[in-house]
Amino acid sequence: MSILFAASEIYPYAKSGGLADVAQALPEALRDEGETVYSIMPLYSEVDRKKYNIEFSGLSFDYWLAGVRHQFDIFYRVDCPDDLFVYNPILCDRLGLYNDVYGDFGDNSLRFGLFSYAVLEVMIRKELDIETIHINDWQTSLVALLAKTRYNLKQKIVLTIHNLAYQGVFSKKVMDELEIDWNTCFKFNGLEYFDNVNYLKAGINFSDAITTVSKTYAQEIQTSAFGNGLDETLRINAHKLQGIVNGISTEVFNPKTDEFIEKNFTLKKYKGKQKNKEKLLEEIGLEGEEKPLFIFIGRFTSQKGVDLLIDSIDLFKDYEANFVILGSGEPSYNKIFAQIQNRYKNIHIKIGYDEAFSRKLYASADFLLMPSVFEPCGLNQMISMQYGVLPIVAKTGGLKDTVVDFTDIEDLENMELGVGVTFGELNLFWFNHAIAKALSLYGNRPKFIEISKHNMSVDNSWKNSAQEYLNLYNS
Template identity: 35%
Template sequence: MKIMFVAAEGAPFAKTGGLGDVIGALPKSLVKNGNEVAVVLPYYDVVDAKFGDQVEDVMYFYTELGWRRVYVGVKKIVRDGVTFYFIDNHDYFFRGHVYGDWDDGERFAFFQLAALELMEKVDFIPDVLHVHDYHTGMIPFLLKEKYHWINAYKDIKTVFTIHNIEFQGQFDPGMLWELFGVGYERYADGTLRWNDCLNWMKAAVLYADRVTTVSPSYAEEIKTPAFGKGLDQIMRMESGKLSGIVNGIDTDLFNPETDPHLVTHFSVDDLTGKAKDKAALQERVGLPVRDDVPLIGIVSRLTDQKGFDLVVNELSNILKRDLQIVVLGTGYADYENAFSWFGQHYPDKLSANITFDLELAQQIYAACDLFLMPSAFEPCGLSQMMAMRYGTLPLVHEVGGLRDTVESYNPVTGSGTGFSFNNFSGFWMTTTLDFALDTYKNHKDAWRKLQEQAMTRDFSWDSASQDYIALYQDL
């Protein structure tokens, strides 16, 4: 099959979160399976800085952005068999960051129109056009309502993936004619209207041939008022074409046997290197070097979504136990300040690293005993899979992708790959932590077996991509 992805970010070019990881890894796996894959991304200044000397100028053209005629540069690079096309316009994409500007609606309206017109110009007409999150959500609508007259496009099938339903792209309806150059009819009849706004995500869900999200549990959750962020009614209405496919991780990148960021390599058969990594991490972050104390890792954005209200409220209680915690991340100032305060007052127990450091993140995944991830909601989550790959057992709230990827330890059967609680409260999180600490200290064989089970779970994209291939073939 010929498959084209259109997204606002993709590793290794520009990445702010899980979407970037997916766009970096899934196309590569699809190519391994014999498909022809292209990816369309904006040409940000960060891409130019890192890859400017490697990209090739393909062409340029002009697109109609409402009443304006706007320049579209096209650049490309081929990596791992995937052709990446970049839409170049300095006014829109040389901003020093990916998102968060007052004119994001205009920037990504331009990007979507340019991506659709690019297909014919570079002669890549896909069987399946796979778009991601609200930044590309108008593409299925535009394909059917604006570009349907292009004969080459009439058989293209569309897939829309929701990575996080919280961000929906809600804009003034005047954008339809001022930027997209289409009429008012589909807004007037209610198709594109939601809460008196033009809602890009609603448009995508209604117009795409299939809608996926990044875990089966999240696909069920977004049909409910608690998780649907106001769109649950639409998700229930379109549930016949909605499914959940768990993301994979790049198992070449996250590999304890080869990871260049680790002090000592190790494997599922020989964990002695993990103990050395633990000692090196304790030394690096200024914690006492002890092999007998359980070390708990946190690598995250410090926000309510990630459950840090629970952690901060319970921290003085948790730190009464014989344990160590290493935190890496940035986020809400209240949480940053709280972790910093505890780090200063309990220097032997908590190390707060309020920054982002890729090397330190890898060392935390690899060296810790437990990995704490108590998210309030989690479409998929990748950190828990990365931690398991290194034999660091996750402690999670049973929600979304965390429920689908972490099997809770059952002391009767010995099954499991981590620990979980299903009632979102500090009490149950701490109770589950006590259960995990007891297992660590008093049931060493059971702990070792859990590590083995976690490290041998297959979270590779080569497995995850099979579900996407089945979906595309079905279309």
């Protein structure tokens, strides 16, 4: 099986969210299964070419659209030649992947339209013998439309929706800029969306198969509550929609080898985890290594339940526990967290993205807070389990599929899923009720440690999910 995997961001080259982690780990898992996987992404200005040994491949070409010449240069990673990169000045020459401090880039419709053309042109010009093209989110969704209309290709197109809230809705004038056929494409079962264009809708309608990143989310997005205006389109295409839960890279997120943490530890050397907590608390100025440590790592957006987190701060200050919040996001949330950053002696807040600090948090924490309003899959809960953390999660999407409440467990030894604390209603009472349950559990140290060690043993790798994708590619 030969697969072309296209994504707008891939770790470690460029990352703004969980898509980058998936786009690194799934191709890696498929290669481990013996498949040939080419990955392709834009060569943004922030990608460190020297660090990752990225060089020009020798392939350069022009593509004319609406009387404008667009030049593309193709690069590759020398020590991993199947990792391909597209350079085009409109696509790549700017600070940020999709936006800057002023908001989304005004030409994103053109940028990722050009990238979609480039994906197919690279496949054709390099004469890659591809059987399946796997695209991800709205940024690559036009690949499906172009493959089925302008190029008339026979390859199977698989679209993965990582987060339906982001759809790529733009003015219909881009139809002419990208020479998309009006008669074939600008209609309800194409990419037309309230007299605009919707790139993700194009991907849904023109792909041969659609996956979302958990089974529960695949059902949720077919309802008006979670469908973000595309629930009808998804119900029409339900015959080709399925949920495959994400995995994580157990090589990257491994407390035994993680270079970012103070003390590496394993199931057999579990006491090393406490050393990480002691060092972290010393580093950030919190006291009470015997107290439970709760962490939040994520984007400051309403989706992540940040409003509930903010409303709970005044309650957190009175708990016999420490809290650390790491993230950044919408300016209004950043401002609120900045205002309360140093207000309470048991709450530490760090605004910004810091991979090294996040690893230290995972290695040190007892509980992870994920009060998400909706969560297509979620990676943090699975990452945290690798480090012996118990997730506290809302019962939605992939969180529901990967975490079981500790009070619902009868046979922990034979439980395949991770164990933590779950809550159903998104309000202040039930969120803090879940935290109270966690505090009570922490007081029962033997039980808490048993669950912590269980979580470290849960298989959240990509092995099973990769096999599901292979079955889909071959179906």
